[in-house]
Amino acid sequence: MIERGRRSRPFYVPVSTEVAVFEAAYRQGLSILLKGPTGCGKTRFVEAMAHDLDRPLITVSCHDDLTTADLVGRYLLRGGETEWVDGPLTRAVREGAICYLDEVVEARQDTTVVLHPLADHRRRLPIERLGVTVDAAAGFGLVVSYNPGYQSVLKDLKDSTRQRMVAIEFGYPAAHVEEGIVVAEAGVSAVYAADLVRLAQAIRRLETGGLREVASTRVLIAAARLTTEGLSPRVAARAAIAGPLTDDPVVSRGLVEMIDIYLPEFLA
Incomplete structure (x- = not known):
């Protein structure tokens, strides 16, 4: 889902330092991990931040069947010809959008590995099928979320992924x-x-x-x-x-x- 040109700010009430941390991390090109229970406002928070930073927002709801190709892109047959179609992550990288991967641990672990070169200082997305590496455009931001209390031991973020991100803890507000x-x-x-x-x-x-x-x-x-x-x-x-x-x-x-x-x- 791509959101552009919102006329009004999505309603969000800050409860701690989450806005300041998000904005500082975004300006420094750091990826962001949102941790908190279901329905506590993580998605609305990202929508509000994208509005405040005047960036398009591309949201991906992760699930068990989400593949690397779903995120990065694939060849499709159109009109008798094969052509490459960017996935949502690639579009965000090229356009300088904020890409929000909601409940990222629901995706297959081999899928999340593709995030590593984007989430650290390289800020690059290798596209193996095209044999190219795309540098993130100015304004690109990577945000992922998950619910630590809901996940099992078998569904968790790798330490190598976690340590590439700045974490913001969410809970239910006062x-x-x-x-x-x-x-x-x-x-x-x-x-x-x-x-x-x-x-x-x-x-x-x-x-x-x-x-x-x-x-x-x-x-x-x-x-x-x-x-x-x-x-x-x-x-x-x-x-x-x-x-x-x-x-x-x-x-x-x-x-x-x-x-x-x-x-x-x-x-x-």
């Missing part, structure tokens, strides 16, 4: 900040946003193996937005929070009970 985010993103009242955040904090304190993830800021926004369509807070939370977080019927019942405790049946 309560008052998270409440403000929910209000701004969903257009709901501060009172209801505070209720949602208190619910999320209670879920995050749970210690159970039945939860796939804890309640993220993202699911709170989704629940809040459902209420703007007329759903009650409890119905919205069951659909946007409890449902996505677990398939375990016992844990699900526990989450529904928490929802009924923390959220009103109807908005005032």
Whole structure:
């Protein structure tokens, strides 16, 4: 996905020094590793930084089947002729865009090795099939993200990759900040946003193996937005929070009970 020419800045509220670290690393040509749980704002942060730095943003959602060719490019047959088509990473290198690899450890490990000459002082992308090496254009930036708590031992970044990057740690924001985010993103009242955040904090304190993830800021926004369509807070939370977080019927019942405790049946 390529994003260009945004008219307004994506909504993002800084919670620590992440903006200063990102901008300093970008100016120095250093690659950036964003670490944090799902739904805590990593992607929105990159979008905001690309806007502030006035750079196009190319986003790649990584997955198990992502190959080096998917990133770098491949020959394709078009109109009876074979021609080379750049992949998203190559386009970013040539155009001086920011390339964001979301959940990079989901890609095959042999795929991430191609990042090494880009992520260190060389800032070059070897394209073996073309027999060329492309120097990164001015403005190019490499940003990757992953969720350390979710990954298994078999799915982790190589140390050789990590040490080529500047790491920025993300977590869920303080309560008052998270409440403000929910209000701004969903257009709901501060009172209801505070209720949602208190619910999320209670879920995050749970210690159970039945939860796939804890309640993220993202699911709170989704629940809040459902209420703007007329759903009650409890119905919205069951659909946007409890449902996505677990398939375990016992844990699900526990989450529904928490929802009924923390959220009103109807908005005032």
